[in-house]
Amino acid sequence: MTLPQHDAIYADHADYYQRGPYARYMTDRKLVGRAPVAMFAAEQPDGHFPDPALPNLLLYRARKGAREARFDWGAGRWRGTWRRDDLTLVPAGAASDVTLSDRHGFLGICLPVAMFATPDDPMGQATVDRFGSLYAAPFRDRLVGELCDTLWREGGDDGLGCGLFADSALQLLTDRLRHLAVASAPRPKSVTLSRRTLLRLDEAIRARLHERITVADLAAISGHSPSHFTAIFKRATGRTPYRHIMSMRIERAEDLIAARSGQGLADIALDCGFSSQSHMTAVFRAMTGRTPGQSG
Known part of the structure; x- marks a missing residue:
């Protein structure tokens, strides 16, 4: 199944799923934290699902995977089995192209680039530009998976009432993604003499x-x-x-x-x-x- 893109402007992927061509696949939407950050759950049939470029990073957590998956969002094409609990990170500003062989379900967290800001990178853009190893293919991490589930449980219609806890969990999530990006980045070859x-x-x-x-x-x-x-x-x-x-x-x-x-x-x-x-x-x-x- 292939669905058309819409020319409307969307705030993030949650908004795209709620108001765009995939609206019937969204099962729930929540806000978490004081910012707040949008999260959504969806279940889709097999098919081809292209998404437009949106300003947030999108962290997928597979709840029901697919035997065969093809992903491409500007970090190189990947093909393989998308397993339950696999994590997939889509870059901000990148149109994505996904094809899945089976009915599947996932949790999505829309992470603003500004959440990755540091004193040396006040906008956060330079930091997320270095996440290439996480964009390239699905990955697995127990802590990130647990934080996704925790944030989903704590989220609500307006994101209020759990501000301090949720903000701490979101901070931990962004810190963990930074760590994983550094740990999984290819090591530069040590220059030596033959x-x-x-x-x-x-x-x-x-x-x-x-x-x-x-x-x-x-x-x-x-x-x-x-x-x-x-x-x-x-x-x-x-x-x-x-x-x-x-x-x-x-x-x-x-x-x-x-x-x-x-x-x-x-x-x-x-x-x-x-x-x-x-x-x-x-x-x-x-x-x-x-x-x-x-x-x-």
């Missing part, structure tokens, strides 16, 4: 151990900016680029001391990129606990 890149860096360092080597030089080889290179290099190796270079210089110095017993330490220090013998001695002592003369 083994191949680390080998290239070591080859470049060995070739230039006798020269001055900067972080910018190594960052250019890795393909990352100097500002990010130190952090990702340490994550990959466990030490900073400076300490890694010094370790490689110490290794080279130890090899040369063992191989060139007649060569002075000052010359070996310069060959390994230390500014002087005293510099090499200080680095040796700091990193190995011994002096170059104790090597070999």
Whole structure:
């Protein structure tokens, strides 16, 4: 079954169901909280049910699901089984398109965007724009489900008489949705350096151990900016680029001391990129606990 859209302006989804083409499917409508927030219950046959874009977020809680459901409200198409107690969140300002294979029933809560306002986001829009993971597909959460049922029981014709309790429950509901959105958001991939890149860096360092080597030089080889290179290099190796270079210089110095017993330490220090013998001695002592003369 497909029903036509109306050109009338509706305050929210509850108003659309009450006055629009789905009026005969609404079974009850309530207001809750001092604002108040509109809630409604509906039972519909199988069919195709497009809704217009409306200013509120719509939180569905399935009371009777469907074996096959197709949802699309601008966050990507989803297809699957819509189970009893599944929760579905429709973005504010998004036209929705729903097709269900069976007779179904649900509870809807019309959540104003302003309810998600924070000191950093006084209008609430930036916050709800980050709910993409909740818009993409039905989800389940016991606390959200219990809050939906509690608010429905406490609601009335005018939303009065339960103001403080209902407002607290609504605040808890919005806080929980924020938490779920953060928890379910895809984690950004941790940037690191591949083994191949680390080998290239070591080859470049060995070739230039006798020269001055900067972080910018190594960052250019890795393909990352100097500002990010130190952090990702340490994550990959466990030490900073400076300490890694010094370790490689110490290794080279130890090899040369063992191989060139007649060569002075000052010359070996310069060959390994230390500014002087005293510099090499200080680095040796700091990193190995011994002096170059104790090597070999």
